[in-house]
Amino acid sequence: MREIITLQLGSLANHVGTHFWNTQEEYFNCGNLDNTQFDEINHNVLYRQGESSSGDLTYTPRTLIYDLKGGFGSLQKYNKLYGGVDTNVQDVSWEQGINKVDRSIKSNRYQQELDRIESENDPNMDLDVLHQLDESVNNWSDYNRIYYHPRSINHITTHQMDNDLTPFDKYTIGRQAYTDNEKEVDIFEENFRFFVEECDNIQGFQIMTDVDDAFGGFTEGLLNDIRDEFAKTSILTYGLCDSYAQYRINKQKVALNRALSITRLTNLSSIYIPIYSPTEATIRHCGLSAYVRFNAFLKYHTSAIIAAAVETNSLPYRLKNNPISMADTISKLNWTNNSRLATLSVSFPLPLSEKGYSDTLENFTEKQLNSTLTFLNQTTNKSVDVYGEVVVARGLPSNWNHQSEYLEKLYSNFKDHNYPLQSRFSLENPLPLPDSFPRLFTANVNQDGYIKSSSIGQDTVRSVPILTHLESGAKLKPIIDHHLKELDEINYNNCYEYIQGSSGLSREDFLEMKEMLYSLSDSYKTDDRDEMNL
Numbered sequence: 001m002r003e004i005i006t007l008q009l010g011s012l013a014n015h016v017g018t019h020f021w022n023t024q025e026e027y028f029n030c031g032n033l034d035n036t037q038f039d040e041i042n043h044n045v046l047y048r049q050g051e052s053s054s055g056d057l058t059y060t061p062r063t064l065i066y067d068l069k070g071g072f073g074s075l076q077k078y079n080k081l082y083g084g085v086d087t088n089v090q091d092v093s094w095e096q097g098i099n100k101v102d103r104s105i106k107s108n109r110y111q112q113e114l115d116r117i118e119s120e121n122d123p124n125m126d127l128d129v130l131h132q133l134d135e136s137v138n139n140w141s142d143y144n145r146i147y148y149h150p151r152s153i154n155h156i157t158t159h160q161m162d163n164d165l166t167p168f169d170k171y172t173i174g175r176q177a178y179t180d181n182e183k184e185v186d187i188f189e190e191n192f193r194f195f196v197e198e199c200d201n202i203q204g205f206q207i208m209t210d211v212d213d214a215f216g217g218f219t220e221g222l223l224n225d226i227r228d229e230f231a232k233t234s235i236l237t238y239g240l241c242d243s244y245a246q247y248r249i250n251k252q253k254v255a256l257n258r259a260l261s262i263t264r265l266t267n268l269s270s271i272y273i274p275i276y277s278p279t280e281a282t283i284r285h286c287g288l289s290a291y292v293r294f295n296a297f298l299k300y301h302t303s304a305i306i307a308a309a310v311e312t313n314s315l316p317y318r319l320k321n322n323p324i325s326m327a328d329t330i331s332k333l334n335w336t337n338n339s340r341l342a343t344l345s346v347s348f349p350l351p352l353s354e355k356g357y358s359d360t361l362e363n364f365t366e367k368q369l370n371s372t373l374t375f376l377n378q379t380t381n382k383s384v385d386v387y388g389e390v391v392v393a394r395g396l397p398s399n400w401n402h403q404s405e406y407l408e409k410l411y412s413n414f415k416d417h418n419y420p421l422q423s424r425f426s427l428e429n430p431l432p433l434p435d436s437f438p439r440l441f442t443a444n445v446n447q448d449g450y451i452k453s454s455s456i457g458q459d460t461v462r463s464v465p466i467l468t469h470l471e472s473g474a475k476l477k478p479i480i481d482h483h484l485k486e487l488d489e490i491n492y493n494n495c496y497e498y499i500q501g502s503s504g505l506s507r508e509d510f511l512e513m514k515e516m517l518y519s520l521s522d523s524y525k526t527d528d529r530d531e532m533n534l
Helices: 011-028 109-120 127-131 171-185 187-197 215-229 251-268 280-286 299-313 326-333 357-363 403-413 474-488 507-523
Strands: 004-009 047-051 057-061 063-069 091-094 099-102 153-160 204-210 234-241 271-276 343-347 378-380 386-394 422-427 466-473 531-533
Touching (some): 004 011, 011 234, 171 187, 171 215, 171 251, 187 215, 204 215, 215 234, 234 326, 251 271, 271 343, 299 343, 299 466, 326 422, 386 403, 466 474
Parallel strands (some): 004 063, 386 422
Antiparallel strands (some): 047 057
8 A cells, every 4th residue: 555654743844734635635626627637646645544433434644743732723633524522622611610711712714614615515615715814824724624533633732832931942842742742642652553553554654843943852752652663664754944933932942953853853764854934035046936926924825835845745655657665765865874864846836838848948048947946044056966866847738749858958957867866757747726725826827837928817826837856965065064053153051941851951962963963964065165045
């Protein structure tokens, strides 16, 4: 079966995960899209078949979702597929039970509209509700379209969201929280094993975790338990960084949390991919600003772009025909076993003229054809060595003329197809966009995600062609060196909040972290020192 279990930890990770799973649902309900184009994908890799409480067959994501108390918004552990009582929703009694204060969070207008559509069997969504999503979304559950298995929903009982008295803002707090949480609710033994034990031939774990706060430390505890059981199984970890985290958390804490995550989680993962949320500056720099407009301060927006890249990047090991496994992907990037870091880039959308490949080749500039956003906050102006790579291009119509010439041009900036540490995939299916996806595209993009010859009129984009580039190479050195520079400005003796407790950071731990970063920096040596801060 080649199953993959997805684990999501933290607010940004769950924003990304919500877009990710909403997209999966769109494969099953593609509206005006031609469903046959999605026959390339084996959905059993990510989904599981089960039974509802009434005995009906269900098809739900094979995922575990972690967040703080209050972090799930209006999403309940039990739903219409699986009945039950959510013990995390509490009624507080007053005056011997005469009055009750309901602590449950009410659904926003989008969720109410989804309920109406389901109850009335009406396929037509109120367009005003869609247009107001930017204003109505406060939490990732506000635009969730998925029914999850109850075992997918896992509250971290030790901490409350947005609690200033006990903030969840330090890596070491996360490590302690994992230990304390497991003593209280035993999620690993019950819920994690539930998903693992029903797999026939698990190929790996896909992990998305916040690393700006304590979730990095919490994930370390989880990964230690996974590695005890699955020492050699592939683990691909996305370490998600909010580019504006310093407005929420002390800058020194963010630096320490990220540095601890990139060193410790890399050791426990097969591949660790640092992801920084896109900003207006990075979009302008890469050349995609003519096609994409977004609010860089809204997780609802930035996570959508990240999710599009993660979803596309995962396609090679989800294909029905000629897939490669997650282990094969990792072997391309880490064949020497000392290059466990990788970086992900995306062309969103992949610039393709609505008039076809020939028009694209004739009228698009070199910069337009190579408009690629890298999810890093440190990069270099010059080309650097690439050790291994996996390239996925999707949304490529097979009935357009001159496809071979276009693909030759498209792939000319990557490794030769005969290079042993390279894989490339050219797929016809585009990325389908559910109605929950934010309106990010400019008037230059038509409803199929292709570039219009005229920017007159604004289309509702239903699908989009995308290219992703997962690579291991010297592009990673600037970000590692940036972590070292930030640590050089931090005095261990001033990190008393990280030193306290049984999960505290010792001086030896601090020095070991720096040594690991120096070692990683040496692994990605390059002669290029021309760095730029995005």
